[in-house]
Amino acid sequence: MLFQDPNAKEEIKRQHDLLWRERWGRLPLTMLGIALTTIYLPLWIALVIGIMVLGAEIASMRYMRALDPRRHPARYLFVIFCTFVMELFFSLSAALIWQVDDDYAKPFAVGIIMVTLMQIISARTIHMAFGYVGFTAVALVTLVGNAVYWLGFDDYLGLGVSTLAANAVLIYTLIAMHSNNTLHRTAALDRKAALASNNAKSRFLAQMSHELRTPMNAILGMGHAEQRRAKDALSQNRLAVLISAAEGLSTILDDILDMSAIEAGRLPIRTERVVPSTEVLAVANLFQPAITEAGLALTHKIDPQLGKEWLLDPKRLRQCMSNLLSNALKNTQDGGIHVLADLASDASGAPQMRIEISDTGPGVPSHLHRSLFAPFSQAYRPLGGTESNGLGLSICRTMARQMGGDLTLAGNTEGQSGARFILTLKLGLPDVTDSPASVAQATQIPYPAAATTGLRVLVVDDIATNRLVASTYLRMLGAAMIEAESGAKALEIITTSCPDLILLDMNMPEMNGLQTLARIRSLPGPLAKIPVIAMTANAMAEHRAEYMASGVDGYLAKPITPARIEAEIKAVLDKKGRARSD
Template sequence: MPITLPTRSIKEEIKQQRDLLWRERWARLPLTLLAIAMTTIYLPIRMAVVCAMVNLGAELASMLYMRALDPRRHPKRYHFVIACVAAMEFCYVLPAILIWQGDENYAKAFAVGMLCTTLMQMIGARSIHMPFGYFAFVAAAVPSLVGNAYYWIGIDNHAGLAVSTLALSGALTYTLVAMKSNNRLHVAAALDRAAAVDSSKAKSRFLAQMSHELRTPMNAILGMGHAELRRAKDNLSENRLSVLITSAEGLSTILDDILDMSAIESGRLSIRPKPVVPAQEIMALLNLFQPAITNAGLELIYTLSPQLGAQWLLDPQRLRQCMTNLLSNALKNTTHGSITVTADLDIAPSLQSGPQMGAVNAGKAIMRIEIADTGPGIPSHRHSSLFEPFSQARRPQVGTESNGLGLSICRTMARQMGGDVTIATNTEGESGAHFIFTLQLGVAPPTSEPATDAPKPIAPRLAPNITSLQVLVVDDIATNRLVASTYLRMLGATMIEAASGAQALEILTRSQPDLVLLDMNMPEMNGIETLEQIRALPGPVARVPVIAMTADAMPDHRAHYLAAGLDGYLAKPINPARIETEIKAVLDKARGSRPE
C-alpha cells in the first residue's frame, strides 16, 4: 500500500528509513539476537537458532537492498525488501507465540514482553516508509491474534479469549496509530529540513546575484570618482569626491563581509593550505598598508621572527584576509601615534629537533601575530561581545564607519585554521587596542633548497613597471571598460577595448598586448571559453597573462578561476591600488617563470 507524497519522493523516504536502521544496527541487532537466544529457556535451541538466522539474514538483506532503492525502477527489489521485513518480524514474534502456549513459570510474561518490544520497535524504526511498517505490522499482528485464539480455544476458555483478544487488539491499534503519528512527524521534519535547505540555497543565490548586480554600478562610481578626484583643483571638490569614494569603498567592504558571513553560516568557507613563507606574506601586506598609514600621519612598527622566513603550510589568502581586517580596524580607529605588528613562532619540540626547518613530517607550529594601536582602546566590559556580528566597540573616525562583521569573520577564519583572535587587556597606563591573532601552521614538504634557522632579511622585490604597458580590456559592459581604461591611463598604461570574447580573439590575431583583463560573464562566449580560445592561438600570444576582472566575488570564485587557468583575479569594484598590485604581481610571476 504505497503512499503518494507530492513534495517528497518515496525514494527519499526509503533512504531515510535505511539510514535510521543502519545508524542503530549495532544497538538493535545484538539486542534482537539476545532476546531470541533467551527463548531457549522455554523452546528448543534448534528453533531459536533458525529464528535468529532468518531474522538476522532478512534484516541485513533488507538494509543491503534498500540502498539507492527506487520502487519505480526496481519493483522486484522493492517487493523483496518487503518480504524480508515481513519474514524478520514473523521470526521474532513466532517464538513469543510458541512460548505463550506453554504454562511454565513466567512464560506468558516473557511472551508479552517480546511482543511489546517488537511493537515499540515498529513505532520507532519502521514508521518512516509506511509500506514497510504496514507489512511488518501485519507480520506481527496476524500470528499474535491467531496464536492467542489457538491457546484460549484449546483450553475452552471463551472469557479469556475475549479479554485477551480485546487487550491485544487495543495494543495493536495503539501501535498502528502511533506509527502513523510518528510517520507524520518524520514527513514534517523532512519537509522542514528540505525547505530550510532550499531557503539557504535561495539566500545564497540571492546574495550572489545581488552582489554581482551591485558591483557593476559601484565599479563605475569608484572609477569615475577616482578620475574626477585626480582632476579636482580645489579643496572643496577634493573633500566631496573623497567622501564619495570612501562611501563607495565602504559599501564594497560590506558586500564582501556579507558574502563571507554567508559562506561561514553555510559551512562553505574553505581553508586551502599550501607551502608559503609567512614572513613574505606578512611583509607584502604591510607594504600595501604602508602608504595609507603614512598618509594618516601614523608610524608603522613591525618585528618579524627569523623563523617565519622558512616555508610552512598555511592558507595565505585567509592569513591576508584576517590581517587586513585587523590592520584596517587599527587604521580606522587611530588618529595619532603608531600601529605595531609583531609576529613570532611557537615551534613544537619535535620540529625543533628536526634536521631541517620545514622538512619534518610530524608536529605543528603556532604563529602568533600581535597588532596594537594607539587609538582610544576598547573598554574591558566590551571584550566579551566584541566578536559578535554587528558589534562595534569603538567609534571610528568620521567617514570610516564599519559594519561590525569584520572581527566576527576574522575570528571564525582563525579558528578554522586552528587558532583564534583575542584582545589583550591593557595594563595600567597603556592605551589603544591590542589584538592577538594565532593560527596553526603545518609542516611543508621537503624541498631541494636548504633551509636555515635565520633566513635572510626580506627585501622588497622590484615590481614590473606598468608605464608603457599595452592592456587589452575585454568586457561587454561599456561602463566597466571605461573604468578600467581610466585606471590604466592613471597608471600610465595604454589600452585596447573589446566588447566580446570573439572581438578579443580577433584583436589578438593582429597584435600582442602585454596583458589581458577579461570579464567572466559575457554573452555568447564567457570568460573561461575565451581563455581557452586564447590559449589555443598560435605563437607567443597564447601565453599572454590573463587576469579575471569580474563581479563574481563569492569566496570560492577566486580559487575556481585560478584553477581554470587565469593568471590573476580582480573582483569588482576595482580601484587603482588593487589593479596596480594585481597587474604587478601577475607580470612579476610571468617574467619570473620564463627561462633565462
C-alpha cells in the same frame, strides 16, 4: 500506489541510513533476545528463529540500499517480504512462549511483543509500507497465538478479554506509527526547506556580490587615478580615505563569497609585510570625518616600533578596528574616542600588537559582559533600548584569535568611565632574506611599470566603466590600451592588430568570455597563443578553477587595483617567457 509514491526513494534511504547507523546496537540485542527464549523453547527452535530473523534483516538491509520502488519493483517487494519474515519469526517466539504453562512465560512473551512493536514504531515507520508489513506480521502472530491458547481451554471469555486488550495495544501502535511517520516527514520537509533557503541565500549573496563588483571597480579605479593626479596633501588624504573604504567593502564582498568559512567562523587570513602604524592611521582617518561631525574628538597614540615592517593581515586588522570604532561612535555622545596602539608580547614572548579603543560613553552594563561576543547578542545603547550587535564583535574575536590574538572587553564600568576594548594580534617577523617590501602609505600608492611599459593590451568588456578603469590602470603602468565592447569586436581587432595581451571579461552578452576565448585559441599561427587574462566579477573559487581549466593564462577578480593588475600581468608574462625558453 506503493510504486508511484514520489517520496518513497528518499524515505527508504533515510530508513536504511537509520537502521544501518544503529546496526551494532540493534542486531546484538536482537540476538540476545532470541537467545533468552531458550529458557522456554527448545534450542533448535530458537536457532531456526534466529537464522530466519538475522537472514531476513541482512537481506533487507542489503537490497534497501539505493532502492527506488519505481525503478526496482521486484527488489522493493523482496525487501517488504524480508521485513514481514523478520517480524513474523521474532513474534513467533513470543507466541510459542505464550503457550508454555509457567508463571513467568506470559509476561516474557508480552515483553517480546511490546519490544517488537516499539521497534516498529521507532525504526520502521519512516517508510510506512515497511511499518505496515511489520505491524501486520506481529498482529497476525499475536492474535492467532492468543486464540490458539484460549481455545485450547475452551475459555471464550478469556479469549474475548485478551483479544480486546491485544487489539487496544495494536490500535495504539498504529496511532503511534502514524504520529512518528508524521514527525519524520515534517523533519525531512523542514530540513529540505532549510537547505533550499540556505542555498537561495547563498545564491542571492553571490549574485549581489557579483553585481556590486562593477561599481566597486569604478570607485577604486577612479580613486586610484585621481589620487595619482592629486598634487596637494589634503586631496591625497581624502582620496586615500575613499580608497581605504572601498577596499574595506571589497573585503566584505570577498567574505560573502566564502559562506562556508563565515558560517564556520573561519575567515581566510592572509599575512603580508605591512607597517602596522600606517594601517591604524588609515582606519582612524576613515572615521575622523564622522567622529568630528558628531562633535567628538578622536585621539591616538602609536608606538614608534609599529612604524617598521611586520607580518600580519592588514584587511582583517582594518575590519576589526572599523567595527570597534563604529561601535564606539554609536555609543558615545560627549567627549571622544581614543586609540592606543603599542608593541607587546604574548605569554610565550612572541611579539604582539595591542590596540586599545576606549570611549567616554556609558560603557557596557555588567549583565551583558558574558554575552557581548556571542553571535547576534544585544549591545547596550544609551538612548532608548537595545541595538542588535549582529555578528560584528563575534567575527572580530574569531578573526583576532585566528591571528594569534584576542578581543576582550576590559575595565569598563557603567557611568563616565566608558568602554575599553583591547584587540591583540600576533606579529610575524619578516624574513631578512627577502627583498624589502614596498609598503604603501596612507597617502601614497606605488605604480611600478617595468613589466608593462610599451605593452599593447586589448581590454574586452561590454561595460564602458570597466574599460575606463582598466585603461586608466594600464596607462599608469605605461601600457597602450585598445578597447573592444564585445567578443566579436575583439576578434576583429586581434586579426588586424595583434596585441601583446588580452584582458577578457567573462560575462558578456551574445558571445561570452569562454566562447570568445575558444575563438581566439582557434585563430591561426601566433594569434592563438596571445596571453589572455580573465577579468571578471565571478570571484568564487570554482569560477577561477573553471576559467583556468578552459585555457586562460591568468585571472583577475573585480574590483581590480593597480598592484593586482600589474602583478597578474607580470606573472602571466613570466610564465609565458619560461615556457618559450623551455
